Amino acid sequence: MHLIAISINHRTADVALREQVAFKDDAIRSANVDLFETKSILENVILSTCNRTEVYAVVDQIHTGRYYIQRFLARNFGFEVEEIKAMTEVTVGDDAVRHLLQVTSGLDSVVLGETQILGQIRDAFFVAQEEDTTGTVFNHLFKQAITFAKKAHNDTDIADNAVSVSYAAVELSKKVFGKINNKKALIIGAGEMSELSLLNLIGSNVTDITIVNRTVSKAQQLAIAHDVKYESMEALPQLLAHADIVISSTSSDTYIITDHMISSIQSQRKNDSLVLIDIAVPRDIEPDINAVQDVFNYDVDDLKGLVDANLKERQNAANEILQRIPAEIDAHNEWVNMLGVVPVIRALREKAMNIQEDTMSSIDRKLPGLTERERKIISKHTKSIINQMLKDPIKQAKELSSDKKGNEKLELFQNIFDIEAEQAYEPKKKKRNVATTSQIFSFE
Structure with a gap:
């Protein structure tokens, strides 16, 4: 095996x-x-x-x-x-x-x-x-x-820290707002990174999500697949006026969101915080926007710093888990080794209990006048004698599970007590007859 x-x-x-x-x-x-x-x-x-x-x-x-x-x-x-x-x-x-x-x-x-x-x-x-x-x-x-x-x-904290850019974007939003399940999110772009960001928002129980893309049909397709809203790029200024979280990932050569665009909607926002997260390269969001009050503007380098720090934390947790694995392997091996010992112990107990039952039958024949109470007392004490006699042999049998020559010694153990144990590992029966490798050894 x-x-x-x-x-x-x-x-x-x-x-x-x-x-x-x-x-x-x-x-x-x-x-x-x-x-x-x-x-x-x-x-x-x-x-x-x-x-x-x-x-x-x-x-x-x-x-x-x-x-x-x-x-x-x-x-x-x-x-x-x-x-x-x-x-x-x-x-x-x-x-x-x-x-x-x-x-x-x-x-x-x-x-x-x-x-x-x-x-x-x-x-x-x-x-x-x-x-x-x-x-x-x-x-x-x-x-x-x-x-x-x-x-x-x-x-451990192995799964607690974001190590992908799209996931880090959502986690960064949580650092600003705390809970984000009641926030309005806007995703700009309909590619792979946008979809990953969408999935991470949904995973954080955000339900008010709108997708904007230059090709409306792609935004529509992604929105329908995940049961969220979509709009054309022309609606972006109005959507920004009411959004809390914006994650942008397009292939545009020019800024999608500009400082002028954000300044023009500030009066409509009533000093509400706006988190802008730019995961595009080249950037979709003009860098100087972070100077505007209550607007938090992060780009991919900001996220990379978070990802790198979190990855280090995960690696520390991973090292801690790795140190636990040898003990698990030892536990598995100990269990496998005991597979050979358990049938021997079971056979020894069965033989001993058969002797006890034969002895009780003999007592019943020779002392037919025993009361039920007297019979129970005798049965209890004969079983106690057997258990005490078996205690050390069973302990020795268990110790053989970790012995390098355990199989040989277990065989000797069975010979000494004249017992025959079942096979330690019984393979499952195949549903149809299949030749074993000992019968057929071919590499066609």
Whole structure:
């Protein structure tokens, strides 16, 4: 039994390649089942997001398991196996556990500390569970990883500081206003950065949002997609008179918002604060506007300073989380090692209790006149003797879980007590007969 993780991510493949090796939502279930039916695979979970496609598997042999997983990916996405090998990162054993813990807690994401991946890992695990492709090991390990990530996010500030420009723009607005859910927001532009800013505003419960763009149809399309308002660029002066937050990101060569434009609407604003955030390069907002009373004007350099400071804070939190991972790996290994000990302890207890039951049956035959109370007292004391006798052997058996020669010593332990334990790890039965790698070892 070996643990393996095969990852295609932002470090191993560019976005054009990652787009080609992503499972669609409706294909994940059948993909899990197909992989599970593959030779060498004992358990599996498939994760597929916009930034990574990963296969986690329990395999009977490392090199064959790795090959069959890579072949599975190649066949699904129309690549050669060698092409998949070139874009995959492979980790095994403790390194695979470490990889899962880092991914789940957001330490391996494009945006350090992002929390969305935790939900994606959880969903991937639930899907695999529902399709019956997880077993003893993954049912324990993925729950451990999810619990670890939740605790890491709660105990540190890893996800509290903005590290993207669009998110920082919204966070900067909060520093001026405090709560912004009741503020009027104006987004100038309809490109990717504008949409990210829109999503961050919506995520902060801002509902009064208007999009303005030189091409009205693009503003309309974006507005309809997110259920907000849109206007033409001609309406900009009037919209500025009533806006609280303005985020601008266009490709204009000239200023969209000028000092004259802001001065002309000041009388309509009644000294209300106006936050102007310019995330365009070249700039959309004239720099000197910040001299106007109650107008806060920030450009991309201001945001970069905030992002850099926050990224440093996130990195400090990430380092704290990384220091906790070795203990989690040790805990997982201890649990795996105990898999071999528990059946032995169970067999020892069962044999001892059978002896106690046989003894009680003999007592019943030889002393048929015992009252129910007397019988209960004798049964209680014979069980107490057995428990006291088993205490030290069970303690010794548990200590064997961390012994380098634990398997040999456990076998000797069973011989001494004349017991036969169940198999420590029982692979899940395949839905159809599939030859194992010990029977077929071919690399076609």
